[in-house]
Amino acid sequence: MHSTSRVIKAPAVATGDGDGGGPDVRGTVEAIIDDVRRRGDTAVRDYSERFDQWSPESFLLSEDEIARCVAEVPDQVIEDLRFCQRQVRAFAEAQRATMTDVEVETLPGVRLGHRHLPIANVGAYVPGGRYPMVASAHMSVITAKVAGVERVAAVTPPLAGRPPAATVAAMHLAGADEIRILGGVQAVAALAVGTETIERVDFLVGPGNAYVAEAKRQLFGEVGIDLIAGPTEILIVADDSVDAELVAADLLGQAEHGPTSPAILVTTSEGLAHATLREIERQLVGLPTADIAGVAWEQHGEIHLVGDLEEAAVLADALAFEHVEILTREPRWALERLRNYGALFLGEGTTVAYGDKTIGTNHVLPTRGGARYSGGLWVGKFLKTVTYQECDPRASAEIGEICARQCRIENFEGHARSCDVRVERFRS
Ligand SMILES: NC(=O)c1ccc[n+]([C@@H]2O[C@H](COP(=O)([O-])OP(=O)(O)OC[C@H]3O[C@@H](n4cnc5c(N)ncnc54)[C@H](O)[C@@H]3O)[C@@H](O)[C@H]2O)c1
Ligand SMILES: N[C@H](CO)Cc1c[nH]c[nH+]1
Numbered sequence: 001m002h003s004t005s006r007v008i009k010a011p012a013v014a015t016g017d018g019d020g021g022g023p024d025v026r027g028t029v030e031a032i033i034d035d036v037r038r039r040g041d042t043a044v045r046d047y048s049e050r051f052d053q054w055s056p057e058s059f060l061l062s063e064d065e066i067a068r069c070v071a072e073v074p075d076q077v078i079e080d081l082r083f084c085q086r087q088v089r090a091f092a093e094a095q096r097a098t099m100t101d102v103e104v105e106t107l108p109g110v111r112l113g114h115r116h117l118p119i120a121n122v123g124a125y126v127p128g129g130r131y132p133m134v135a136s137a138h139m140s141v142i143t144a145k146v147a148g149v150e151r152v153a154a155v156t157p158p159l160a161g162r163p164p165a166a167t168v169a170a171m172h173l174a175g176a177d178e179i180r181i182l183g184g185v186q187a188v189a190a191l192a193v194g195t196e197t198i199e200r201v202d203f204l205v206g207p208g209n210a211y212v213a214e215a216k217r218q219l220f221g222e223v224g225i226d227l228i229a230g231p232t233e234i235l236i237v238a239d240d241s242v243d244a245e246l247v248a249a250d251l252l253g254q255a256e257h258g259p260t261s262p263a264i265l266v267t268t269s270e271g272l273a274h275a276t277l278r279e280i281e282r283q284l285v286g287l288p289t290a291d292i293a294g295v296a297w298e299q300h301g302e303i304h305l306v307g308d309l310e311e312a313a314v315l316a317d318a319l320a321f322e323h324v325e326i327l328t329r330e331p332r333w334a335l336e337r338l339r340n341y342g343a344l345f346l347g348e349g350t351t352v353a354y355g356d357k358t359i360g361t362n363h364v365l366p367t368r369g370g371a372r373y374s375g376g377l378w379v380g381k382f383l384k385t386v387t388y389q390e391c392d393p394r395a396s397a398e399i400g401e402i403c404a405r406q407c408r409i410e411n412f413e414g415h416a417r418s419c420d421v422r423v424e425r426f427r428s
């Protein structure tokens with residue numbers, strides 16, 4: 001296909017630079033994980049002091065401390081948290097209901113099945129370095145609980161030298177079994193490898209900054225992980241049916257996550273492209289987070305003018321962004337056409353912020369191209385799909401003959417004899 005794509009605004013820094021996985025981040029993370037492995041709680045405390053100026057008597061909140069946090073949160077906030085959590089739970093439960101166990105008779109006397117078993121021990125990282133990311137508590141903790149996870153150990157960094165009350169309330173209402181005020185690599189490493197006071201988990205979930213994402217990547221194998229959910233990304237596909245005010249607001253909305261968060265507009269309308277540039281400048285004035293969003297936009301913001309929506313789709317699939325908004329006349333075309341995205345937002349009626357906080361889909365989503373091979377966090381990530389089999393004597397004799405021959409092709413004589421013994425025993 002001949003592309004007529006033109007760049008209206010290029011990023012000052014190549015997308016992906018500096019937002020994780022670079023040698024500095026990799027080395028720092030490796031050193032912290034090693035140290036936590038060697039020195040346990042002492043290392044955890046040292047890094048918490050160094051990075052978060054936080055060294056309480058215990059990182060684990062007592063029931064009283066949790067109750068004090070919940071009491072600090074205004075009633076309206078608690079009511080809204082409960083609303084958001086109901087939406088997340090309802091969608092997770094609907095997804096869980098699709099995951100039925102299977103048992104089939106594939107041949108007479110041969111029964112094969114699978115079951116979905118919840119992981120027993122999960123660590124849920126709730127970010128909070130720059131903003132208290134309250135909603136991440138719903139996304140990880142509720143979803144784990146809907147899956148049937150027994151122990152959810154939740155962690156989040158302190159906020160201005162204190163437990164972040166709303167985040168703690170959200171973790172508690174979501175059903176977290178343990179709540180620790182502990183952030184960054186030291187928290188993730190402690191959960192993964194275990195320390196004198198923190199029982200290790202089997203699976204780590206949740207978003208985080210480049211350090212947290214890299215820590216999960218390095219610990220993978222020793223512990224399971226949901227996905228790499230690093231610095232937020234947004235891509236908007238738009239035609240001339242949408243106005244620049246909405247597009248600019250949505251781009252800046254996610255750019256405010258951090259100075260390395262890319263925000264990209266792909267449009268068929270040259271008028272919208274230029275209007276969006278102007279509108280972003282206008283909206284940055286007076287935005288309290290303009291210092292972050294402005295840098296993100298300047299360094300990682302892009303506008304591409306394309307010939308048609310097919311070109312837009314090719315670009316969107318190649319970039320495989322975390323969030324993709326479709327602001328075109330008939331947005332549902334994207335459901336059929338696009339394949340690489342973490343979450344899709346169809347039409348002007350919704351926006352990434354709805355998914356981030358309130359509507360019920362999970363906001364823990366793949367970044368840095370991870371959408372090519374993974375979707376976001378969902379109830380299925382907490383379930384292990386395990387198989388079983390059973391064979392009656394007649395079927396066993398039949399299968400055994402074939403299987404023994406197959407084993408010998410591969411020179412597995414021991415395997416073959418485990419079949420032979422059954423053929424002998426069960427042949428009528
Ligand atoms: N992809 C997703 O699904 C998703 C969802 C929500 C949030 N996010 C992302 O989560 C991130 C949250 O980042 P944050 O920083 O606000 O909170 P965070 O909790 O992820 O990280 C804060 C911690 O980073 C550690 N840290 C900071 N500087 C460090 C350094 N130089 N060396 C080692 N450790 C260091 C500190 O211990 C601190 O507690 C954002 O990038 C946001 O875009 C992603
Ligand atoms: N946009 C983030 C997902 O990348 C989620 C979030 C929560 N709160 C604000 N934003």
Ligand SMILES: [Zn+2]
Nearest residue numbers: 232254257356
């Ligand atoms: Zn967001």
